Amino acid sequence: MSFAGLLDFARKDVDLPQNSPNELLKDLHANFINQYEKNKNSYHYIMAEHLRVSGIYWCVNAMDLSKQLERMSTEEIVNYVLGCRNTDGGYGPAPGHDSHLLHTLCAVQTLIIFNSIEKADADTISEYVKGLQQEDGSFCGDLSGEVDTRFTLCSLATCHLLGRLSTLNIDSAVRFLMRCYNTDGGFGTRPGSESHSGQIYCCVGALAIAGRLDEIDRDRTAEWLAFRQCDSGGLNGRPEKLPDVCYSWWVLASLAILGRLNFIDSDAMKKFIYACQDDETGGFADRPGDCADPFHTVFGIAALSLFGDDTLESVDPIFCMTKRCLGDKQVEMYY
Amino acid sequence: MSDSDIPSSTLYKDNVDWKDITPIYPSKEEEVAVKIAVTEDFTDAFAYFRAILIKNEKSDRVMALLEDCIRLNPANYTVWQYRRVCLTELGWDLKKEMRYLSDIIQESPKNYQVWHHRRFIVETIGESAVNDELHFCSEVIRDENKNYHAWQHRQWVVRTFKVPLEKELTFALHMLLLDNRNNSAYNYRYFLMTLYDKTEDASQLDIEINLAKKFIENIPNNESAWNYLAGLLITNGVTSNSDVVSFVEDLYETTPEEKRSPFLLAFIADMMLENIENQKSAEESAGRAKKLYKDLQSIDPVRVNYYRHQSLLAQTMLIKAQTKVTAK
Numbered sequence A: 001m002s003f004a005g006l007l008d009f010a011r012k013d014v015d016l017p018q019n020s021p022n023e024l025l026k027d028l029h030a031n032f033i034n035q036y037e038k039n040k041n042s043y044h045y046i047m048a049e050h051l052r053v054s055g056i057y058w059c060v061n062a063m064d065l066s067k068q069l070e071r072m073s074t075e076e077i078v079n080y081v082l083g084c085r086n087t088d089g090g091y092g093p094a095p096g097h098d099s100h101l102l103h104t105l106c107a108v109q110t111l112i113i114f115n116s117i118e119k120a121d122a123d124t125i126s127e128y129v130k131g132l133q134q135e136d137g138s139f140c141g142d143l144s145g146e147v148d149t150r151f152t153l154c155s156l157a158t159c160h161l162l163g164r165l166s167t168l169n170i171d172s173a174v175r176f177l178m179r180c181y182n183t184d185g186g187f188g189t190r191p192g193s194e195s196h197s198g199q200i201y202c203c204v205g206a207l208a209i210a211g212r213l214d215e216i217d218r219d220r221t222a223e224w225l226a227f228r229q230c231d232s233g234g235l236n237g238r239p240e241k242l243p244d245v246c247y248s249w250w251v252l253a254s255l256a257i258l259g260r261l262n263f264i265d266s267d268a269m270k271k272f273i274y275a276c277q278d279d280e281t282g283g284f285a286d287r288p289g290d291c292a293d294p295f296h297t298v299f300g301i302a303a304l305s306l307f308g309d310d311t312l313e314s315v316d317p318i319f320c321m322t323k324r325c326l327g328d329k330q331v332e333m334y335y
Numbered sequence B: 001m002s003d004s005d006i007p008s009s010t011l012y013k014d015n016v017d018w019k020d021i022t023p024i025y026p027s028k029e030e031e032v033a034v035k036i037a038v039t040e041d042f043t044d045a046f047a048y049f050r051a052i053l054i055k056n057e058k059s060d061r062v063m064a065l066l067e068d069c070i071r072l073n074p075a076n077y078t079v080w081q082y083r084r085v086c087l088t089e090l091g092w093d094l095k096k097e098m099r100y101l102s103d104i105i106q107e108s109p110k111n112y113q114v115w116h117h118r119r120f121i122v123e124t125i126g127e128s129a130v131n132d133e134l135h136f137c138s139e140v141i142r143d144e145n146k147n148y149h150a151w152q153h154r155q156w157v158v159r160t161f162k163v164p165l166e167k168e169l170t171f172a173l174h175m176l177l178l179d180n181r182n183n184s185a186y187n188y189r190y191f192l193m194t195l196y197d198k199t200e201d202a203s204q205l206d207i208e209i210n211l212a213k214k215f216i217e218n219i220p221n222n223e224s225a226w227n228y229l230a231g232l233l234i235t236n237g238v239t240s241n242s243d244v245v246s247f248v249e250d251l252y253e254t255t256p257e258e259k260r261s262p263f264l265l266a267f268i269a270d271m272m273l274e275n276i277e278n279q280k281s282a283e284e285s286a287g288r289a290k291k292l293y294k295d296l297q298s299i300d301p302v303r304v305n306y307y308r309h310q311s312l313l314a315q316t317m318l319i320k321a322q323t324k325v326t327a328k
Helices: A026-034 A049-065 A074-082 A101-113 A122-131 A149-161 A170-179 A197-210 A218-226 A245-257 A266-275 A294-306 A323-329 B028-033 B040-055 B060-072 B077-090 B094-107 B112-125 B127-143 B148-161 B165-178 B183-195 B202-218 B223-232 B242-254 B262-277 B282-299 B301-327
Strands: none
Touching: A026 A049, A026 A294, A049 A074, A049 A101, A049 A294, A074 A101, A101 A122, A101 A149, A101 A323, A122 A149, A149 A170, A149 A197, A170 A197, A197 A218, A197 A245, A218 A245, A218 B301, A245 A266, A245 A294, A266 A294, B040 B060, B040 B077, B060 B077, B077 B112, B094 B112, B094 B127, B112 B127, B112 B148, B127 B148, B127 B165, B148 B183, B165 B183, B165 B202, B183 B202, B183 B223, B202 B223, B202 B242, B223 B262, B242 B262, B262 B282, B262 B301, B282 B301
């Protein structure tokens, strides 16, 4: 037997510590989100100015999913988000910063969560988004010209949520997405790029919004996603990478959109997500024992909600928002 | 370094060279809406950055300020964007900028903005930057062999400047020899085939199939190698190459039952599904597929639901095939 053969079954994974939490510490998480401003340094990076509107969405959404939205100060947050709007119609991460699709979507999502979307101008926002669509159907995130399938999801989601999907050239957007579709069933950031769970979520979500999921071989994509589950129960983003709570969301949401959520061992998955909770401060980390932050907290909670946790609001797999706040903006899906 | 070597303050607000600028600190409303704790040098540098943006100043001292801002927050795209504007307008030494970028990337290789900036510089320098650029990608990839940005950047360089196929195939092979499970390297080989129109080229396909077989023989429990093999056969199906079929069957026969990899079993099961679809010993193939999925449920229990679904699929396909035959 070759040396490599000895390592035959050595897949990359983590061990769950024995004393890990084994249930959802919901109240602790609400406190964690609510009090993050008092906890200096450890995660200030996540709320730093350059991605603050996204940070607001993560926090607000985590609270909405936890049925604790009333603990957030609606008026202040809505006014702050509105203040991030630029004259080009898009939203920046903070007042005075350039517009970017990532933050434009997060601004729209936050306003919808607070039932204040009428305060935004749907026409100028959708025109801004339209302006970033390229001739090949792809989208740039901002004027710097970086193309990524993430921005396709941002664009389609933003315009869908505003009831302006027809502003965009959907056919060419779908053609570009399909150029990023790989032989293993996954999607990458651009044509030729490696399959990655996060990008699959973006592409599958965008195809669902466009009503074009039939373009792909769902079983092939779902199979690749099913193989993301490690023996610890956690999900990884690519073969031979470590599991991480945020991939729980991206993989599970993709499978939910494809109607194949049952491919995952939900008990093992929940055990992994529970173990990533910090039972002192609240919040979720990427893996057991690491430092908690709002980003992994919202995706940990959202992933648990997909499995139908009664203590949580039901989450929409495409938009990562409560079905309650989306109402008739949910996308109808046929399997 | 002793204390006396450190200036009493490194803040811009205490620096005489910046006396002419009035810093712009975040407003009260901003602070209240999302309270955020940042360090003093962060607040200081960005207050001057805001002021510079409004003043629209482009100068050497601004370049230094931007470097500070990038150090404090390399993911801030507004800073990078402004740096590009300054570079162009100041006629900045681009080789120097490349060296600076290499350092930043070594520190935070996962940052989107840095790579995007690098692409802008390479585009501006043109052809003469290619060799250094490939070398730089190799270094980052050697450090972290699945670095998504570095592989993607290399694709861009190769596509933009038409780097010869052979050279790049060799690089990917080298990376695969160092780690047979490196999915990024398999993906890169497929990218090269697509770029040079080789995905339907019989001799290139043979080379790739043989490579996949070699790596599977070496480590059978290697998801990436199996996926690569299946991907190469995507046009005509996993049973379309008799050489592959006998390789897989031999591997199954010669491997003791308890050592058979789930990927091996799943691949054969896929072959069986294809046989059912092609009405090739449909009933026998369905029986074997179901047996394989049953074995998979015990050796890879975390995917038990998936294998159950596949088993049901085999049955469904069989009934479809049988009713088709009857309808004739």
